[in-house]
Amino acid sequence: MTSIALRKDTPSAQLEKSQIAFSHVTLDLGGKTIIENVSLDVKPGEFLCIIGASGCGKTTALRLAAGLYQPTSGNVSFDGEPMRAPRRDVAIVFQDYGKALLPWRTAAGNVALALETIGMPKAQRPARIDELLKKVGLPHHAAKYPAEMSGGMQQRLQIARCLAQEPKALLMDEPFGALDAMTRQGLQDEVLSLLDASKATVIFVTHDLEEAIYLGDRVVGLLPHPGRIGIDLKINLPRPRDQLTTRENPEFLRLRRELFDFIKASEA
Amino acid sequence: MNWTLTLWRLASFAVAAGLIALWQLIANLKLASPVFLPGPDRAWAALMRGFSNGTLLEKTIGTLEHMFYGWLVASVVGIALGAMIGSSRAMRSYVAPSLEFLRPLPVSAIIPVAIALFGLTQGMALFVIAFGAIWPMLLATVHGFGAVEPRLYEVARSLHMSRLAVIFKIALPSASPDIISGMRLSLTVSLILAVVCEILAGLDGLGHWVLLSARAFRSPDLFAGVILLGAIGYVTALAMSLVEQRLLRWRTSGH
Known part of the structure; x- marks a missing residue:
């Protein structure tokens, strides 16, 4: 960081x-x-x-x-x-958010997918999920399925999952x-x-x-x-x-x- | 909305009650010989008698066991095999023609083969039921695995998910609607084949009971058996659709 x-x-390093x-x-x-x-x-x-x-x-x-x-x-x-x-x-935010989210997982579950794969211990995940969902403006939608969310919300969710990859x-x-x-x-x-x-x-x-x-x-x-x-x-x-x-x-x-x-x- | 639903329910009960009343009427008027056609009253009495002395319960459990074990084997093997075939395009094109040959093969044609291999045993029944019930599940799983959204595989790649994680976290849940509808079809097939095997091999169960009752002209017992078989089919299908509703909650919850 x-x-x-x-x-x-420092511009010289940047060059x-x-x-x-x-x-x-x-x-x-x-x-x-x-x-x-x-x-x-x-x-x-x-x-x-x-x-x-x-x-x-x-x-x-x-x-x-x-x-x-x-x-x-x-x-x-x-x-x-x-x-x-x-x-x-290197995280990818796809245009077709509807296809890039797991429809059988809730918003929290979709963010968890990335945390599971980077190997974050289970106990630490809920706090991180809350933090990420809050960051993208979805703090009260953790339990919703993608099908219950608007297009804008789904795209925010995809961004949250990408940020979870750090x-x-x-x-x-x-x-x-x-x-x-x-x-x-x-x-x-x-x-x-x-x-x-x-x-x-x-x-x-x-x-x-x-x-x-x-x-x-x-x-x-x-x-x-x-x-x-x-x-x-x-x-x-x-x-x-x-x-x-x-x-x-x-x-x-x-x-x-x-x-x-x-x-x-x-x-x- | 609930009100109309109740009305429809009542109407469907009325139809069922009407059919039973018609049956009673035909029996009472002796349009068919009472030796062959008992009224619902006598069938019900036979049902109660069978349960009070325990025989029918035993037969019901026998049939449920045949059906369930066969279905379970078919599910495990069908889903595992389907996942293997469905997750690779090469496998799909290699194996598909063989599957297409085996699938329409009438299971009844397999029964003599199974008897020759296993004798008139429980093992034979298990084989036949599993063989017959595997197809809907296998084909549904192959289709479900083949139809996973490619974008999700890209998400998996970008997350470096393991092969196992991709199967359990992406492919299997994505294919679950197909798999569950295959499992429901297989359940019906399992019941049919359980009865057939019991009749052919004399295995303890409702199929055998129905056959013996018919041979002894105990028509109320015969009808009691048939009613029970119908009830098994109905109740298992109902249980399956409840499971389906629970597991596929994410699908129906749109707005």
Whole structure:
């Protein structure tokens, strides 16, 4: 924890080491090149957003980072080690929360799944479950089954389970894509404050340009067919971000324009 | 809402009562010879007599034992085998054709084979009942394991869950609705085969009782046996659906 904080504060160290690194990554699936020659470095504690037109390989890139896919050529590494399989300290928040939760377990039971696998003693679990559910704003829903919860609540629950893994990195695949606008904005702020506490590195895939700018330290845009990096923007907006003032910031509007033009050009 | 439910219950009881009354009427009018068709009154009297001297209770327990042991063996073997086959795509494609050949095979065709192998013994009954009852469970388990949401396997991978943990924490609960409905079907099959085995092998149970009563023209006893068999089927199915409701609570609790 301290080492990450330290790196964040010293720019020289930050330059040296990246947490997630893609180096000349190409991925062919079913005879088609999905990702071509992507090189990307994500620093510890960085919040990177990936955007792009549909079919540009955003989700595929995330799955490569997760170790769910292996590159055809090039390599993906985490903390300097090659990513050959999913790691327990890299948590994945799937878009389809309904499929990623165990419907036969209550909210508490779903969080417990992660605690069981990391080998936390049974006696310590209830307190940790309470803490995690409180963190994601579900303190009174521990006994509910996923089917009894709204989409927003289910996604919070999935995030709680991911936090139970105590991840160094959180990979989020359009996590709020299926939610309504109000729920979405609420969850964006909650994710930001959660990450403020945990200091985890984030790769966040979204098709919502404003969401990407609002959340990220950096936004990478992919070009489609095959997927490759087309734009890489640093987001210099002050934190903490605010749904009203940040979105009215002239820099926000300029970035939005730039990304909008990028998407438009990539689709043409 | 509860009110209409009560009304439906009453209606279903009325139908049952009506059928019994019709039966009594036919018996009273002697439309069929009383040697072959006793009225419900005489069948009931035979039932009471059988229970008061203990014979019927003994036969009922005999049949329940045959049925239950066969079903238990079928459940354990069926679920274990189904889990093995269902959790691997390769296994599924290797084994599926053989299963498809064995499954529609009438169990009655297996009985002579079982008699040749085991003689007219309890072991034969156990084999036949288990063989007949295993199919619904086996196929349901294979299907249930094959239909587990792939996303959950990815969650398991990202958590580094062990193979055993994946089976017990993800695949088995996910397949449980299929498995339980297979177990319910198997229960009925077990009862049918228990009776058949008792009749063929002379094993102590209601099947044997029914056969002997028919041969001796003790039609009230015959009907008492049949009524008991019906009751066993009804009660076990009811118990099974209660278990199902309890275990699959997460499924019905939507909003």
